[in-house]
Amino acid sequence: MQGNDFAIARRNKTFRGPLAFVLAGVLAGVLLIGLGDGGPASAASRGFTLDNKSDLPLKLFAVQRVPKFLCVDPGRCVQTFHDIDFEGRPSEGSVVNPNQSQRFELKYGFSIFGGVQYAANLWYKIQGNNDPDDNVYYTIETYSTSNESYCNMNKNSNYTCKAEGTQLTFAKK
Secondary structure (H helix, E strand, C coil): CCHHHHHHHHHHHHHHHHHHHHHHHHHHHHHCCCCCCCCCCCEEEEEEEEEECCCCCCEEEEEEEEEEEEEEEEEEEEEEEECCHHHECCCCCCCEEECCCEEEEECCCCCCCCCCCEEEEEEEEEECCCCCCCCCEEEEEEECCCEEEEEEECCCCEEEEEEEECEEEEEEE
C-alpha cells in the first residue's frame, strides 16, 4: 500500500462508524413515528371498536374535531382543535345494528412532549326508539403511549354507554 492509499483506507474506515450511527438513528425514528398514509391500518393508528350490545341500531351522525383551549395566561385563551385523522373509519350515515360493531383507526404520533396526539368526537343517533333527540357521544383520543375514550348520553334512557381505552360499548341497562 502506498502512503496515499493508506490515508484513503483509513479515512473510509473512520467514516463508516458515524454513517452507521446516523442510519440506525433514522431507522429508529421511522419506527417510532410510523410510515405515511394510505393502505391498511399500520402501527401509525390505534383501533377503537364500538360494540352495539343493545336491541336498537345506532346511526353514525357525525365525526367531529375535539375542541381544546390554548392559553397565554388565564385571561387570554383561544379555542382551537386537536388534530383528527384516520387510517380507516365508517362513513357518516352508516348503521351499527344490534350485536354488530364498527372500527375507527385513529392516527397517533409520538411526541416527547406528551399530550393528546389525535382525537375525534363520534356522534350516534339511537334509531327505533321514537325519540329523535336520543343520542350517544364518544370521544376517542390517542396519546404517544396510551389511548383514552369517554362517552355521554344526552338523555336518561333505558340504555347506557361505556368507554374504556379502545373499547366502546352501547348496551341496554
